[in-house]
Amino acid sequence: MTSDGDAKLGILVREHVTDNARRRSTGLSALIVGVLFTAIGIPVVIAYADGTNSSGPPFLPGVLLGIGLAGLGFGVLGLVRAARSRGEAFLVHERGLVRRRSGRETVIRWTDIASVTETGKDSGPARYMGNDVQCRLRLKSGGSMRFSGYVTSAGQLAATVARAVQDGQHPEPAPQKSRWEV
Structure with a gap:
């Protein structure tokens, strides 16, 4: 399922799904x-x-x-x-991020994010409670978006967003192998 927002952000690089169970x-x-x-x-x-x-x-x-x-x-x-976060997923694209949740989607370009703040404690209880990663994206429009350690590979997602916003290093899709390569 590709939306107009997805198309404007370029190729899908990675998907991070929230583990609601x-x-x-x-x-x-x-x-x-x-x-x-x-x-x-x-x-x-x-x-x-x-x-x-x-x-x-x-x-x-x-x-x-x-x-x-x-x-x-x-x-x-x-x-x-x-x-509230049923069906939540974060889709990382070349030029931005899409959050899908409860049938709705929010499209954010890397240039729309003012700052990325990551907090969290990497300990057993924090991981159990999903607090090992707490990432807040402040938007230039004044809003914000958060995700926690309940998102698959949340640390990788936080690092990817931080690199894209702070360093201008946009994520790139993995090279495609031809069907003849092993």
Whole structure:
């Protein structure tokens, strides 16, 4: 499926698809942790407040409830993001980028991007939560676009966009082999 936007940006170089199944399962896991810790934390807070149970450490109720509420927040946020980014893919072309999401597409030329900011932490928990790569593209028109580690090869996508915008090195398609080459 080639649109007018794709044609204006040149040959398709690479496609990066968002792994929404992973995003959903991470959100669901966080939600389950949140529900369990909140369900345990509320009675513990009540017991500590009544003075009926003061045998444990005084910070225990806050820790339990804090983990529970954080899990609920991260879980709901992850599930909402998974629903909003159904079918999301980033298509890298010679002269720009196309983001397809939920049947809509956004076409951005490299020259339309004002800056590329990549943050993220390369650690086990960050990778699990899709936070190993956090890339924000600020557009000259005032808008912005983001993608995270849930996008396949997100680091490669961020590096490609940064090279194209900051250094003017536009991506090139891989050379085509003839059908006679092995």
